[in-house]
Amino acid sequence: MTKIAPSILASDFANLEAEIKEVEQAGADYIHVDVMDGKFVPNISIGVPVVEAIRPVTSLPLDVHLMIDEPENYVEAFANAGASIITVHQEATSHLHRTVQLIKSKGVKPGVVINPATPVELIKPILRDIDLVLIMTVNPGFGGQDFISEALEKVKQLDTWRKEESEYTYEIEVDGGVNQHTSLLCKQQGADVLVAGSAIFKRENRKEAIEDIRNS
Numbered sequence: 624m625t626k627i628a629p630s631i632l633a634s635d636f637a638n639l640e641a642e643i644k645e646v647e648q649a650g651a652d653y654i655h656v657d658v659m660d661g662k663f664v665p666n667i668s669i670g671v672p673v674v675e676a677i678r679p680v681t682s683l684p685l686d687v688h689l690m691i692d693e694p695e696n697y698v699e700a701f702a703n704a705g706a707s708i709i710t711v712h713q714e715a716t717s718h719l720h721r722t723v724q725l726i727k728s729k730g731v732k733p734g735v736v737i738n739p740a741t742p743v744e745l746i747k748p749i750l751r752d753i754d755l756v757l758i759m760t761v762n763p764g765f766g767g768q769d770f771i772s773e774a775l776e777k778v779k780q781l782d783t784w785r786k787e788e789s790e791y792t793y794e795i796e797v798d799g800g801v802n803q804h805t806s807l808l809c810k811q812q813g814a815d816v817l818v819a820g821s822a823i824f825k826r827e828n829r830k831e832a833i834e835d836i837r838n839s
């Protein structure tokens with residue numbers, strides 16, 4: 624069954640605990656946390672104290688998407704705050720293997736994410752070391768943007784590679800512009816986890832929203 628990771632970027636921050644509990648009750652699999660630094664992406668969102676604050680309010684894994692330059696400098700802080708998965712941009716770190724090893728050494732699952740214009744071949748050398756690959760279907764920085772369907776070819780390629788190579792155990796996650804229509808395209812190409820912000824939190828009935836995305 625396709626996993627659904629609601630992105631709290633689109634939630635009501637004044638009621639964050641209730642928002643998280645509602646999507647957990649509604650069948651979410653991960654809580655996706657978008658961290659932005661105003662440098663790697665042109666927006667600032669939330670950081671370590673928010674991860675620490677939400678860790679006790681849910682039993683779901685916290686899927687922390689770091690949209691920050693030199694993420695290696697913050698791996699320890701996010702690990703200590705309770706991140707379950709830490710995903711770093713290939714474009715943001717010079718020594719990807721070192722950063723991934725650092726994440727593992729803190730007992731956290733490592734993920735690697737690429738922007739829509741980044742070729743998937745660039746991350747082939749790291750695939751055996753990671754638990755998750757995140758394919759961006761928008762340019763990161765904001766919720767509510769339109770889905771870039773061209774990026775889905777990378778999902779297909781990743782699915783093909785892991786069928787050919789037993790050492791590859793990564794999940795394939797898609798993030799950006801996912802809704803009940805685009806979710807079908809992601810699943811058809813082999814995606815396991817779908818991130819959705821606006822399509823879940825901007826709807827009154829979160830259970831229906833999650834089911835519409837999962838069952839499209």
Ligand SMILES: O=C(CO)[C@H](O)[C@H](O)COP(=O)(O)O
Nearest residue numbers: 763764766767799800820821
């Ligand atoms: O990483 C992100 C933005 O950079 C978010 O996870 C993503 O945009 C989710 O929001 P939406 O579903 O509204 O597109």
Ligand SMILES: [Fe+2]
Nearest residue numbers: 657688798818
């Ligand atoms: Fe994200």
